Amino acid sequence: MCRIGAIKSKNYLHPSIALKLMRSQQKGHDNSGFAFVMQDLGGIFAAHKDLPILSMAATVEGTRRAEDILNNLGFTRVLQWSPDINHEKGLKIEPMPNYVFEMFQYPKSHKYATKEEKEELLTDAALMLRSELDKDNAGYIYSFWPDVLTLKEIGSPKDIGTYFNLWEETPDLCAKIITAQCRQNTNYDIVRYAAHPFFLDGYTVLVNGENTFFEKNKDYQMSLYKGYIGFESDSQCFLYTLHYINRILKWPIQYYKHTITPLPFDEIEKRNDRDVLLRIKASLAHLEINGPNTILGVLPDGRMLCVCDSKKLRPVVIGRTDETVIMTSEVTGINDILPDRDFEKDIYPNECETIIVENDLTVKRWQQ
């Protein structure tokens, strides 16, 4: 079973904390990879939170092509950062030649564009880059979005950490929100895009468990939005549904739970909002999930989210201090990072809950 973790803090944290969070949960590791998404960035990226950062792993040729595409679209690079690679022998990792983290200025044509127009441009550019690099496996586009940095690689999480020098805390690379997972969805091929967390248009999702309605979800999502592509992992569906509900339909976040795990009829019938819930249940029946899953997510405004399947067949625990909130699969990870917290305040969500961690770290428990 995958172990997943999400950290949100008032302070900037180095990604080594994600490795440490997952270390004691390593019985869930299978050396298929390690990935993290950092949001609300500090360090060298803190000065330009409004500018998009391209997170990419590519060949030399792929890197050149990606930069050419962005240049042709009118983007101009303002900052570049590369991890300090440790070429130690014997590391279990399948590295790509280049890891690119570049910050870009928007094209001049978008100088006065609205936020929505800029975001549309970023989505289209990311899709274009991916499509171009997919042709000859020249690279992988993980995210192209403001204030977001993503790294994914195949191999042992510990060795990936060593390779990218992530065990050593540096002030350059830090963020207030870090989500991480130490294996891929290995039901299918081990490919970089199959590694959680998944990111789209400001939404981040990581999941454990099998999506038994993968085919239904995928069949429906494929025609819903241009960004719903790939499906290398059955868990990408959870991200796309979150994106669809909240960003496309603009429904409040609690309707995510109503969509993926609708209430049983006998409960719906007793409620005042039954007409709405029944319509959602019918209209979005193909976005329902029915497997054992815990879903952790980050919303574009920085709030964190946790929901479980309706049978509550996967574990998750939330531990917190005044400074930090951690959501992860097993409490051992939280014990390592927040040993002095009041563990009586730990939350073990139930099958009906949506947990929202607000930006002031208030934890809201909303019952379906």
Place this chain on the structure above:
Amino acid sequence: MATISINQLHLDDLPWIVEYDENKCIQCGRCTASCSFNAIKPVIEKRRKIISKLQKPYFESILVIKQVVDFEHHCRGCGMCSRVCPNDAIKAVRNFNDRYSVRYRAAKADSLKKGGRSNLNTEGRTLDKIKVGRISQMTDPSLDAARHKFELRTPFGRVLAADKLNFVNEYDVLKLTDTLPPNRWIYPVIMGDMSIGAISWRMWEAMAIAAAYLNEVMGIPVRMCTGEGGVPVKLLKSRFVKYMILQIASGHFGWNRILQAMPDMIEDPAGILIKIGQGAKPGDGGLLMANKVAKYVQEIRGVPKADLLSPPTHQGLYSIEESVQKMFLSMNAAFNFRVPVAIKVAASSTSVSVYNNLLRDPYNIVGGFFLDGLAGGTGAAHEISLNHTGHTITSKLRDCYLAAVHQGRQGEIPLFAGGGLGQSGSFAADAFKLICLGANGVFTGRLLLEIAGCVGNDTGKCNACNTGLCPAGLTTQDVCLTKRLDIDVAAQNIVNYFIATDIELKKLMGPVGNSTLPIGRSDALITVDKHVANRLDIQYVC
């Protein structure tokens, strides 16, 4: 040399031959009394007897049972005679040399008519070649079918895409603003449409009782389609009408009474089903032989005692657009747009075009697409239609579902599939597989008759529903014959069968790890037949 009339119908021409053992017979008369076709009769036979060589042979007359040899009274193999015989002295045996169909046409200059179902099963059953092969093992848990809570419900009625629901957000709570098409959540098995007339009123009543019991006592929201033969006015004015899907077909039989009852109806019906075609005899209208048009059938339908031949098409409806505008709008308007209106068509090579057109209908007025395959049953049909027209259900259901997927509109018009389900004994398995292939639910009619005691089968046994002489009292209006059916027992058997089906559906949902219906989850299915795998887009295994 004896004269032989070779053109005369002979016992050996008939499909069934009655074997009779006079030594076992006690001459009780039960067999002849039970034979609704009058296919056997008592006769006196002259016998030459020899007691010993010392005595002269002598003649005596004895009573024996003889088979009648004519086109009207031939044995259908129903087996009632052997059921009632206390000594196993009589039984019907299949005649593999039969020439009945040739002889009938040659003698009568008419097409051969039958009831029941096609007896020419050259296709084989695709559903039997499919297994549920995606079993939850370790990556996700199988569910305990006996203890876990399952939800077997499916929408009936037009479903709008989420972005068409036009919710408004009031302080983070979504509210409905528009009047949306009616949509009900029902059990995924609908009792198929068999009319009062095609089946006896006692059988129809047994089904209606079973539907009410399943809903009100068992909590299983099964809906029953009335068929197009009218509905008892008492039922229309009762609360039970909410479990009934009223059918209208090209004959419009019984709708005068329905319209007259509307002001007094205290509940809306569960839905309206507009029957365009039927899988067992596609492209052919309804056929009710005069001998089944009993007095109460005349009254409820408002017709004289005559062969009732419905036209193969609804008069005035020659295109999908007209259907939508006239039939659907008027039917929706009849109940003030509160009742889902669905359409039933025979599966055909054209089904996808029809479904696509309905999906694109801007009025959002079609609430269900019932697709009826060729293995379905019928009260009466020309044998040529029954055996040689129609389209198998499985691939056509799949085609329709995938056509909707292609447009991102799956589920908007719920798909219901029927036609020969349960034919090989596993109705729940057939239903589950079709649901995985994209059906929202299934419907069945013939199976209900079999549950209630029909003795017919797919290989020519009985299938005499068209004669009005059903030996089980199911498809007859003969007062004596209908008495053979115990309404309460039939209703109880139907209820029991639904409970068993419910258990078995869960026994299939549990292993694939789903507590709600896996509609469109074809990854759960496998087949060892490459052609089936290829055609249905499911996994080939060997």
